[in-house]
Amino acid sequence: MSETLNTFPDTWKKPPLIRNPTLRWGLIVGFAIYLAIALGTMDVNWQRAWEGIPRGQRFILAFFPPDFSDSRNVVWDGILESVWMAIIATVAGIALSVPIGLGAASNLAPKWVYFFCRSIVAGSRTFPEIILAIFAVKLFGFGPFAGFVALSIGTIGFFAKLLAEDIENMSASQAEAIKATGASWFQWINYAIQPQVMPRMIGLSVYRLDINFRESAVVGIVGGGGIGATLNTAFDRYEFDTAAAILLIIIGIVMVLEYISGYLRKWVQ
Amino acid sequence: MPLIETSDGPMWKRRTPQKRLAIFMGWLFGFVIVFYAWRLISEKTIWFFVQDAPKQAFDIATRMVPPKFSYMERLWVPVWDTLNIATLGTVIALAIAIPVAFAAARNTTPHPIVRAIAIFIIVASRSVNSLIWALILVLILGPGVLAGTIAIGLRSVGFCAKLLYEGIEEIDHSQVEAIEATGASRMQQMLYGIVPQVLPTFAGVGVFRWDINIRESTILGLVGAGGIGIELSGSINTLAWTQVSMILLVILLTVIVSEWVSAKVRGAII
Amino acid sequence: MLRLEGLSKRYKTGDEALKGVDLEIPDGQVIALIGPSGAGKSTLIRCVNRLVEPTKGKVYLGDLELTGLSSGALRKARRKMGMIFQEYALVERLTVMENVLSGRLGYVSFFASWTRKFPKKDIREAYRLLDRVGLMHMADKRADELSGGQRQRVGICRALIQDPDLLLVDEPTASLDPKTSRQIMRLINELCAERGLAAIINIHDVLLAQMFSQRVVGLELGSIVYDGPPDGLTPEVLTRIYGEEDWEATIENVDDDDEVEEDDGELVNVGIAKRTGGNE
Incomplete structure (x- = not known):
């Protein structure tokens, strides 16, 4: 045994993740070059950044404690509006998403409806809500109506797409079984499709409400109503303690929404 | 699904009366909220503008065609900046998100207090929109690409860390147990038992977020944080509609390309 | 060698998995631990290396009391106990070689394990073990590319490279087909004989237990209800362990295994295993 023992190799190297050496080194070098150029062309005014540090300190200190006093009553107005x-926007967006989502499911809709609905979805998905x-x-x-329209369109892009994908992925056998009973199209949707996609859709609606709230906090920056405008003004006037209060309220509401959505999803399933 | 005794014998109903009442109340409550919300919004709306909107839309649409293709030569640099903001921002985000995720996952966190802090970092970062982060950072660091990059990074930390720590919590525990049984230290267990299992998730999350960040970084310019958004807001303010349509076209193409790249890379990883 | 004294385990859910188990295993003895699912077999071997923390009782490995050790000392002690798992528990995305070498983690520094720089002697030993179980050519394959039997053999290598005094084996054949099960059991037996290792093998297959062990311990509801030679598993004993059933068909004459292996490249050393393969 001791003779054979020495015949075994005593070194071992882990085989690399990408086995083709040209590709491996190509990727590494390529990424390094990209990083170098990207950082090199980044136009940074370091002096300005340096001068900003005390301001950053003031901003962080403004959180301890934040100013919830809200003397002009603008914060709560803005938050509620958001x-x-x-x-x-969530309700309207989802209401519009249902027909569009049904139309964008390739196993339900005729070809021309499918393409029409898919292009609506793609169109509303491409551009950020802002x-x-x-x-x-x-x-x-100016005002919340504009924000409402923007968020509704954003909701369509999100919701209709997921709905359509869900319908495409559902079990075909259940759908066929209902169809075989001689059900009408609406009955078929109601009995075969709805039960299969409903639980996930409820979860997604709350999730979307969460997204819409976060977005509604920024549409105000471009004039679309909500807390965004107040926040923007607070920053413009360097009222950091008000800004801190607004940010904390936003974080709090998002946390509550996230908790509700988690609870609701558990309840639905 | 109960059978309910009635004078005509048992009757099948889908739900019990109490349940039906609860569902009805739920709907009623929902309708009241929506109605109330709608009233508040419409109070603040000038309906004359809304009625006029279709005409306006048509007007703007006609002024937007054809896109000013020659404007492209001034767009290369902003597009490049946008790309860098997204990529470098994602790199920053991952660098912060990985330790945060390990601190937040129940099976790797060193202490419940550390976990609570990590979870708070995640929620705070996720709740604040990248545009708000940009607003803050422009104020502190001054306008430009740096503020945008850091804004994207800070915004993405929460998103990445959340997906990562969920991935860490879902690993196959028996593999870690086997490593533990050899007498490995906690760090070694992490290195051999956990990291190999979550590495694909890490790569997937990074690419996924990069794709989202491309989209997000196109708008940071609206508050002065660099990228193509600066050109967009400039063109809108000067009512240069053919430039606006050109920029939108460029954004569209960038988003499509990044989505394609991200899908390809994720397909290769998984 | 290994001594359990009044070992008890109560889970947070209130389930009492072990109720004061006393057991002593001398050097080099291979014992089979049988019993219905939920009898506490898994808990028992996990209490030995404290993957599960026992609530009461003591565990001695030689003179060392494992139950009182600090976490650092426990890690040192664990190096002397190799463990083999039911679903192999290989790290699927690592190579076969890394999986085998992970058995040495208790001996190398964090940095060395990070850079995969194991001592030459460990690597040679890993190759030797892989060769012994017939998987030399698989060293650079990823663990998830292997078949069930192959994975379990990698798992065995990982346990053996620790240079243990004791093997803790948890249902090694539960996810394997009957033929591979026998091969794996025979391999574990041979290796124990070669190295004079003691082993506790959890197994639910009574026939395999009889075939490959010198001593059988029957566990039921957390207590030992049988402790004796494999031949002693009469229908009455099995009824005591598992409950009423027609046991006559189960207890066959299981002297030497006469199954002839085909050369399917799966196993190298074949056929000499006897259930008295120990070295008393």
Whole structure:
């Protein structure tokens, strides 16, 4: 045994993740070069950044304690406006998403409906809500209505897409079984499709409400109503303690929403 | 699904009366909220503008075509900046998110207090929109790409760390137990038992967030944090609609390309 | 060698998995631990290396009391106890070699294990073990590319490279087909004989237990109800362990295994295993 013992190799190297050496080194070198160029072309005014440090300190200190006093009553107004905007945009967006989502499911809809609905979904998904809001403000004027429209469109892109994908992935056998009973199209949707996709959709609606609330906090920056405008003004006037209070309220509401959505999802399943 | 005794014999109903009442109340409550919300919003709306909107939309749409293709030569640099903001921001985010995720996952956290702090970091970072982060950072660091990059990074920490720590919590525990049984230290258990299992998740999350960040970094310019958004807000303010449509076209293409890249890379990893 | 004294375990849920188990295993003895699921077999071997913390009782490995050790000392002690798992518990995304070498983690520094720089002697030993179980050519494969029997053999290598005094084996054949099960059991037996290792093998297959062990311990509801030679497993004893059933068909004459292995490249050393393969 001791003779054979020495015949075994005593070194071992882990085989690399990418076995083709050209590709491996190509990727490593390529990424290194990219990083170098990216950092090199980054135009940073270091002096300005340096001067900003005391301001950053003041901002952080403003959290201890934040100023919830809200003398001009603008904070609560803005927060409530954001909340209402988020709720109603979620409801309207989902109401519109259901027909579009059904139409965008390839196993339900005829070809032309499918392409039509898919292009609506793709269109509303591409642009961030804030760009949609800029245009909505141009069209509808300043105020929460513009934010509402922007968020509704954003909701369609999100919700209709997921709904369509869910319908495409559902079990075909259940759908067929209902169809075989001679059910009409609406009955078929009601009995075969709805039960299969409903639980996930309820969870997703709360999730979307959460997203819409977070977005509604920024559409105000471009004039779309909600707390964003107040926040922007607070920063413009260097009222950091008010800004800190607003941020904490936003974080708090999001936490509550997240908790509710977790609870609701458990309850639905 | 109860059978309910009635004078005509048992009757099948889908739900008990109490349950039906609860569901009805739920719907009623929902309707009241929506109605109330709608009233508040409409109070603050000038309906004349809304009625006028279709005409306005048509007007703007006609002014937007054709896109000013020659404007592209001034867009290369902002596009490059946008790309860098997203990529470097994602790198920053992952660098912070990985330790936070290990601190937040129940099976790797050193202490419940550390876990609570990590969870708070995650929630705070996720709740604050990248545009707000950008607003804050522009104020502190001054306008430019640096503020945008850090804003994207800070915003993405929560997202990445959340997905990562969920991934860490879902690992197959028996593999870690086997490593523990050899007498390995806690750090070694992490290195051999946990890291190999979650590495694909890490890579997937990074690419996924990068794709989202491309989209997000296109708008940071609205508050002065660099990238193509600066050109966008400039063109909108000067009512240069053909430039606006060109920028939107570029954003569209960038988003499509990044989505394609991200799907390809994730397909290769998983 | 290994001594359990009044070992008890009560889980947080209130389930009493072990109720004061006393057991002594001399050097080099291979014992089979049988019993219905939920009898506490798994808990018992996990209490030995304290993957599960016992609530009461003592465990001695040689003169060392394992139950009183600090976590650092426990890690040192664990190096002397190799463990083999039911679902192999290989780290699936690591290579076979890394899985085997992970048995040495208790001996190398964190930095060395991070850079995969194991001592030359460990690597040579890993190759030797892989060769012994017929998986030399698989060293650089990822563990999830292997078949069930192959994975379990890697698991065995990982336990043996620790250079243990004791093997803790948890249902090694539960996810294997009957033929591979026998091969694995025979391999574990041979290796124990070669190295004079003591072993506790959890197994629910009574036939395999009789075939490959020198002593059988029957566990029921956390207590030992049988402790004796494999031939002593009469229908009455089995009824006591598992409950009423027609046991006559189970207890066959299980002298030497006469199954002839085909050369399927799965196993190298075949056929000499006897259930008295120990070295008393």
